[in-house]
Amino acid sequence: MSSTSSTSLTARVLDARSRPDPYPLYEEIRAAEPVWVPDRPVVVLASHEACEAVLRDPRASNDRRHALLHRPPEGGPAAGPAELPSFLFMDPPRHGALRRLAAPGFTPRAVRRLAPMIRELIDDLLDEAAARGDLDGVADLASPLPVTVICRVLGVDTGERDWYRTRSSMLGRAVDPYLAFLGVPAPGLAERRRAERELDDFFRRLADERRRAPRDDMMSRLLAAEIDGAPLTEEEIVTTCRLLLNAGHETTVGLIANGLLTLLDHPGTLAALRDDPAATAPAVVEELLRLQPPLQIVHRHAREDMEVRGIRVPRGTTMVLLLAGANRDPGAFGCPHRFDAARDDASRHLSFGLGAHYCLGAPLGRLEAELAFVRFAQRVVGPRLVDAPPRYRPHVVLRGPESLPMRTEAILGRATPWRSGSP
Template sequence: MQTYDLFAPTTDAERHALYARMRAEPGLCRIEPFGAYAAARYEDVRTLYKDAQRFSSEALAVTAEPPWLGPNPIAQSLVTKDPPRHTPLRALLSRAFGASGMARLEAQVRQEAETLAEAAVRRREVDFVDALSFALPRNIIGRMLGLEPSTFTEFKRWSVNMGLLSSAVPAQYEGVRATVREMEAYLGDVIAARRRAPGDDMVSDLLRAEVEGRQLTDEEVLSFLFLLLPAGMETTAQLIGHAAILLARHPEHLEHARADKTHIPRFLEEVLRYEPPTQFAFRIALSDVELSGTTVPAGSLVMGLVASANRDESVFEQPERFLPGRDKGTQHLTFGHGIHFCLGAQLARMEARLALEALIPRIRALRLRSPDIQWLPGLTIRGPQSLPVDLVPA
């Protein structure tokens, strides 16, 4: 069985060439630096997501608490739970992210997107991350949770550091440890304040809610917030950031969207397939299992390489080409599959769509100010850490 080093590629071309070699293997591969088995093909990754009887999601609890970090509330969150514990907790959170909740939120997101886009185009030369792609989901999730706007400036650092959990190097350890301590203190104070004086926000809703006849503990609410705060920002931020990069590299799609805004959802689905914000997900084999002819021993970590699955030649025709509106364009695995399908998928799609609907009519060109993009550190989250652009007004 071939072993591959995920840190070896230094360019996008090298990264996708590595994934292609892994897909060509007859079975699973082994991955360094994680010491895990890896599934690179679409059907294998899909199986990892949907088969909770053989592959447990509690792997995230393992990867979220490496020896150098210690206890981490996210290790007790919804995404680390298997049925039956997962089911009532998922039902509880689904209320906030369902269709009715998103419909109520849409006007607020649209107004925020319009405000940010107008300000960005007026300035013309901006860091797109700070001006729009991170600012929009940061402001929305902060308001959903009823957090103090003056603290929003900390969220990006927290989000970046939490994204390093599964691939941090020693020089990054203390930054991650400090972030966990700061988030515990900050969110703990928020929970205590809502216990004393509930408001009209998601934290108060969680504290009032009941699961199987009992209310959530402060520790359970804290674990939800550790998950929701970074996740509520990162997926959308990287989706909008990648969209900006691809609009700059494929300006014909900017023209298509200017002429017909119904092109925007098709464009965004292809962005999600082509450059998924989350590159992989972990599971643990609950028993000795076979996947694609490879026997995986019980207790082994198995990594599903989403970025590779989304370019599987057996599913997507010409997968290396960026083709909005392609056949099977919505069948990517970026938001997962099965019981852990991303709760925030509808919100991420809505925020990205409204961001582009606000931006595109205001510009006639989006130009990268440098061909070299500064990417986020780590392997899990893929997106620009900063993105200097020139927004040419319409």
Template sequence: MTTTPNPGIFASLLDPAQRADPYPLYAQIREQGPIRLGNTPVVVLSAYRDCAAVLRDRAASVERHHASIPMGPTPVHDLAGTLSSELSGTASMLFRDPPDHTRLRRLVAKAFTPTVVRGLEPRITAITDAALDRAAERGELDLVQDLAYPLPITVICELLGVPLRDEPQLRRWSTLLARALDPVSATTAGRTEATTMVRANNELHEYFEQLVRHRRTRPSNDLLSALIAAEESTDTLTHDELISTCALLLIAGHETTVNLIANTALALLRPGHRHQLADLGAAPAFTGAVIEESLRYDPPVQLVPRIARDAITLPNIDIATGDLIVMLIAAANRDPDVFTEPDRYDPARGDRHLAFGLGQHFCLGAPLARLEATVALTRFARRVHNPRLACGQIAYREHVTLRGPARLPLTFTSIAPATRPDGHAEPAL
């Protein structure tokens, strides 16, 4: 174990200059082994075996009251990424352990079963094709703004029962609240930003309060109506849990998928990988391997926090009760002890990544994210001819925890119609 009195190497994660390529920094951190930040109860893990062990360990809690220090801006950079008790979303399953987590997850899981997700494929295909049709009419395509973002936000809004006309406001709230997952420091700017995020959190919750009131009198065939029915008919869901669950599903239901689609497309558009993009269009079955490698190589979620509810012993570090544990998933996914040539993008290597987590908190929406990425990328590969990056320097979103480009403008020779010359629709994937 390394103990560092100076958390500067971790503070550099916040440096915007790291956004374009944080992986050399992750490698430096991983080479030091498990690290305790000075005399603080903050432990940073970056090796695959350590992160995997903690993700599976039931003593690793997501409930923030177990932490031995306040989980908000502190003099030590708060790598747990929370801002205040107001923003912690304690009624959300994201911050609940069993049995509450199990109860809440069971209510929502019905909307993400394999059968339900497969049934969404025609709609996902239609949304993707409509986005590419609009780009063809304009003669320009920004893969993030025109496809990677509109697709998952539309799908989760329709699944949840949120009017898509409210998307601009929802995007603003979601963008702000996604920053709440990032490490912050006790600076005036940090406190100001926290205030803005808390306001956005309150506005989003008030939005769902109004939507719930409306849906109580006019139920529909959507997840929101199903959750309202569960709240009204049983004691399995409180009103606060209902509102927090809606907010969580809206944000988590699209933020990471945007990055998954964009990060995968970017990897395939880089020199040396364009043949794999061509393969994607010719052999859709190849898409699964491409997506899994992207999840390893450039995961949408870069770090994950836990709190030690009880002591946890790892080979090179003892984690005390109350310690904050920060798992650098992006570093673990490139651990050379697990992956040969980890900095090389290779879809043939197989699926061993930690991008969706492990254990009881494994990402509930993973099947939907995989399907949305599969459809979007395969349709893109089939329909967009000769795509090229329009600029060499990619501007990334400001997030540290959630990683993906802010924009991805492309050039292309043409975008094929969604129907074949004989008038029949392209076959489903």
């Protein structure tokens, strides 16, 4: 492939006009795989086979220090992000040690105990919309729910949820592949650095409070934890809390918002969610994860020379994995562009990643989405989108609509029974 055409393919990934429907572009990239970014140590992969192989390969690191891309130019400032890395951006053994400390809060069992609290929250949010008489699927449901849930899990004050939400949304742009494709940071670097400092200061203050008066929450557990007989550093505690807040928030917003948008086009599925949630909801969520991945792209860096499905990848190369392209690879899924909750292989999607960094919060993300979709189907009668198609946020990786204003025939009260077998 000529370098001009690969430049235009990667430029189109970043282009805001691609957000409403990036999938034809991901197909072009898959057809041309591997797509090398001219003059940069970067390759883009979009097939299910190649993305899966990289995610499972221990030579494919998540530590940016292995990327030539993140090395400072001779004598110049670092090109990469300045923030301290959380365990998402670490390799073994430190990655596993920190992940194991956070993990008990996110097992399927621990998460099931959160279900009553999540149901209450969803009903509160729908009550607020009903009292006002209008409903925006993003502002009223998808956006406030995950931040409130993760704040409760972390043991932080939910009264300030808008404060966390705006900062975590700003940080979301840090993962957009500007550095890989253009050699410059994603837009909004100064605001992101400020947001990050503010969040880190916040978690430092919280650490001080919990040191003085521990509670039954994640922060107190991290403060009491040890790895090989030594306590965690304050940096590790702060970056772990920041990771959990960000990773647990923006992705789930995207799953619920993109999911509602798809479901509005499938009233039969909404009816099935309403009438038989136990039989329907898990498969619907899995298929929505496959079709509209909330996190569309991840990066890996070659710690050593490697070969991926016959593609030679020199040490230091950054591999940009289009998970959203892999999920619609016809080599992996039949009729990949069709929403089909009855397909039996949706769970082969890569939307939660794979391997060592497989999403720690997958059970929580799935549960929040199941409950949100089921309750939406039960309480919101005759929903129709006001602005179709909706406007999208500029985020490339954390793709999703900015708002979803709806017209409805009614929003039923919270006395509407949750059917038995509801998640």
